[in-house]
Amino acid sequence: MVSQKTFLLNLLWAFAGVVVCFFSAEAQSTKPGRLEVTIADAGTGKPTPVRVRLTQADRPVAQLPPEAAAVMYGLWDHADGYGFQPDSAFYVPGTFTLSLPPGRYQLAISKGPEYLDQAHELVIQAGKALKKTYKIARWINTAERGWYSADGHIHIRRSPREDPLLINWIQAEDLRVGVLLRMGDFWETYYPQYAWGEKGVYQTGDYLLTSGQEDPRTPEVGHAVGIGASDRVRYRDEYYLYDKVFDQIHKLGGVTGYAHQAESFHGYRGLVLDGLRGKVDMLELLQFCVSEQPLRTDHYYHMLDLGIPLTATAGSDFPWCGHDHEHGPPERTARIGNARFYTYLNGPFSYQNWKAGLAAGHTFVSSGPILELKVNSAIPGDRLNVKAGGNITITAHAYGHSSQVPLEALEIIGHDKVLGRVTKGQAGQSSEHLTLTLDQTNLQHGMWIAARCIAGPQQAAHTTPVYVTVDGGGFHNPETTERYLTLSEQYLTELEQELEKDQQKPEFQAWYYRKALKTRIDETRKVIDDLRKKLK
CATH class of the missing domain: 3.20.20.140 (Metal-dependent hydrolases)
Structure with a gap:
């Protein structure tokens, strides 16, 4: 028959064993896991630098991988940021590793608007390594x-x-x-x-x-x-x-x-x-x-x-x-x-x-959107001279992606007017490719011609114009010349009024340069007068 003392000792040892097992299991369950990620360019198959954002339950993970490219930045050259970007993302050269507590995480990967963004759900297990390789692909x-x-x-x-x-x-x-x-x-x-x-x-x-x-x-x-x-x-x-x-x-x-x-x-x-x-x-x-x-x-x-x-x-x-x-x-x-x-x-x-x-x-x-513009064979920034009565052909293309850069409309602009417009719902058009061709015939005066595009929220594009001239003349807009010359004079008058203010705020110093700036304002007014005579 077991004595009462022996029974109590055995009970204490058993309880101690349960406690040890409990804390061992608890320690095991909270042991960090390891995340090892490689991001390769789908075109080359090689690791490529990307932007990464790691969150858990919509909150940024505060750990920065050792591979992150960290550079000091901030407003007024202050050290407001280093490894993390303002949205808590970070840049890596194509691979990174992190030791993380067990749990469920969200991984976002991007590489500018020409690549397709990615989002992944990750589950980190205690004491285990999760190795992932992703390929990031271009749409253009x-x-x-x-x-x-x-x-x-x-x-x-x-x-x-x-x-x-x-x-x-x-x-x-x-x-x-x-x-x-x-x-x-x-x-x-x-x-x-x-x-x-x-x-x-x-x-x-x-x-x-x-x-x-x-x-x-x-x-x-x-x-x-x-x-x-x-x-x-x-x-x-x-x-x-x-x-x-x-x-x-x-x-x-x-x-x-x-x-x-x-x-x-x-x-x-x-x-x-x-x-x-x-x-x-x-x-x-x-x-x-x-x-x-x-x-x-x-x-x-x-x-x-x-x-x-x-x-x-x-x-x-x-x-x-x-x-x-x-x-x-x-x-x-x-x-x-x-x-x-x-x-x-x-x-x-x-x-x-x-x-x-x-x-x-x-x-x-x-x-976001990608634009192409040609006037005959001229591209943005070119000057194209034609003879009076001549014709030109304008061709514009906009490229996007149905989910990342969904195109809405493509316009050809000439002299501040919409010369032609197509939208994604029209026949032959889509949210991934919009195209527009126009002919301008019997040209008697030069004009500037550009293309612009509207896509998803906050996505837009605009070209530098092609500058079309006729018989070596200009490309100004006769219909708006007087309005814009008058507006130019208004802006100069605004500046003159600033010069008469003896500002108490130290960041306003124009008044101190009153004489030199008035000389330049007078020179610009002379240019405006000359343009009025020349562009009539």
Whole structure:
């Protein structure tokens, strides 16, 4: 017979065993699992840089894989972000590993608008490795057609050490060119670049980084952009005299323009002041800084109708602008490449060929759709001269994807008017391909002709025009000339009124340059008077 003492001891040992087994099982069930992911390009079969977002129950996973390409970024050049993007995504070179608690996760993979996004459900088990290989496929390859994508407006400080990491960023968004802009204001510069021109180019295969500037920037005249110059240009003591900067950038082999569709910061004043005097080459036509609808054409058509050629460009203005970067949900925050432009290269991909294509105006801007435009055999940026009474044939194509870039409408624009329009519901048209051909006969006056496309939410595209002239004349619009010349004078008057304000706010300094700016306003008014006589 077992004694009471022995019975109690055996009971205690049994209980201890149960406790040990319970905690061992509990420890086993909470032991991390391991996620090992490879993302390959479906075309090449090789790992490719991508953008990844990992969530659990709609919340971002706060762990960053060691393979993530991490570079400091932030507003005003502050360290607001590093490895994670504003929406908690991160960039990886094609593979990554993570140790994760057991559970169910959601994995989103993307690589710019030309690739099809992916979403996957993952189940991590305790103590086990989950190995996954995904292939990400294109729905279109613009580079095979000779068109190369670029984000012309990125703000990240750069040294040679960051170049390989930043190349991963633009490769992950399928941008062939990333333009890193040093930003300036009246007092200071931000996002420094270590070199300019050829010395500032970092290239890996068909992807490259280059330097540029967004400077000068003022609230009265707008934000100026320069790309492709062999050095930076800044005149601190003549800060509001943008034309001096533009002239020097041209001498250094670059192109000049205005940012933000010339809408914010009264950029339309500067566009008129400098554009009518032949100082401006390009305009950022598509961007998510002014509105959630990224394509804004009012000031673009203003200049074109006056016979001023302007190349259409686009850029994200990362990390400043997104699809409502202050108040929107994570998927609508600032993102490199969300606004981009494509440049046609006459030859293999290189920095010099890309610069030449940009200077020639062979571009279209896009937040999704792909556009092609030909007038006879001329492409965007070309000048096409015909004899009086001659004919031209205009052909436009828009390409999209039924789920990712669903096309809605394609239009051919001439002199600020819709010359022709097709929609996805018409016979022979679809959400993946829209096509339109028009004949213009018996031409007696030149005109600018462009194509534009509307697709899914916040998806649009627009070409630089083909500039058609008749017997060597101009391409201005006689019907709107007087209206736009009067509007130009109104903008100059606005600027003059600014000069009379002795501003107390330190960021407003135009009044200090009253004499020099009035001289330039008078020069522009003389141009307007001459245009009135010439374009009648």
